[in-house]
Amino acid sequence: MARTALSLGVRDLAAAAGVSADTVARFERGEALKERTVAALQSALEAAGVEFIPENGGGAGVRLRKRQDTDAQSHEAPP
DSSP states (O other): OHHHHTTOOHHHHHHHHTSOHHHHHHHHTTOOOOHHHHHHHHHHHHHTTEEEEOOOSSOOEEEEOOOOOHHHHHTSOOO
């Protein structure tokens, strides 16, 4: 779901995480992977703008981080 929300292909995510496309496919099928592989995938998705939401009674989830408008910030008056 996170990969699709970012409009990333399997190969794109694989390259960003430093893993093979087959590894991404195995992960998406729910197969067991090494902890460091899962961490690499999570880091790549987070760097691309995904936030992982912890279990809160309704299940774990993901959302896209709000993008900050750098132009608006550069025009703000100093504090």
